[in-house]
Amino acid sequence: MKKFKWLTAVTALSLTLAACGGDDADTNGTDGDADSGESISWQMGHLAAEDHIWHQTAEKFAELVNEKTEGQIEIDIYPNNQLGGETDVLNDIRAGNVELLISGETMQNWAPKAALLGVPYAFRDSEHMTNVIEGEIGREIEEEIVEKVGVTPLFYMERAPRNLTSNEPINTPDDLSGFRMRVPNVPIFMDAWNEAGANPQVMDFNEVFTGLQQGVIHGQENPVDLIHSGGLYEVQDYVNLTEHVYSWIYMVIGNEALEGLSDELREAVLEASEEAQAYGADLFVEEIENYHNLLEELGMTFNDDVDQDAFREAMEPAIQDSLTEEQFELFERILEVE
Known part of the structure; x- marks a missing residue:
């Protein structure tokens, strides 16, 4: 019930802004008349593969929407960035060409508060x-997304925490001296790990295995699903539980697409969203446990002797320098949430 009230509040804000002209997106509404009983066809894009829980959850959501609207709304899903990258699809939603997307911190390009979806040691x-997402700060982030991005979060999905892998256990920042590691092309990651004492370098993920195998780098950081899918268990011995990034991602819909629905159809979409979120949460728990067990079976050791407080303290100066004043104030407020 708490999650449904949260979802309803965000949706109400979306409709209010649209009615008042607060949405700066140039959108054309839905394909079909939402009040006439004619069919409505929506397109959804995301970056994950078909076997990923995001796609499975998206399929469940589409099934539920179709069922609850008695076939009036059909959703076609395009995984693997078939509709383009997140920024491209967000622009298409704003132009009224696409309706739905799975997106996260990329939305900071319009809504700066969305950057907090991927800041090290914010959570x-x-x-x-979860307490932040479903509380006051989460609502602030979502309100800015609705107003400035032109999309409404329907539900969220948790991501697995990012952990550091290596061939020797790493417990404190002192162990990072001379440690060459790969990071994605995310400036705050580069700055944070550099501040912690490592030698980070940007590298495409498809080059990481070879880089580790050849000793170009000594380690990297990623969630367990990518550690497994990248075969890194063959060239890394330890998963050090730094858990430096907890994050989530939203299923979002264009404000105009949502506004164009009748009250009955909108309620059906909200109910489907609530059920899809619960379905995705169950899949997430199963996935994390499964990958953890698989990596152990494949020879990796999970090191739980990591001093996370020491890493958090070491990275904080870089985090403060990377965030705007408003973003850092939000970061500090997040730290105060129980």
């Missing part, structure tokens, strides 16, 4: 993150 654990 202590999954429970802390």
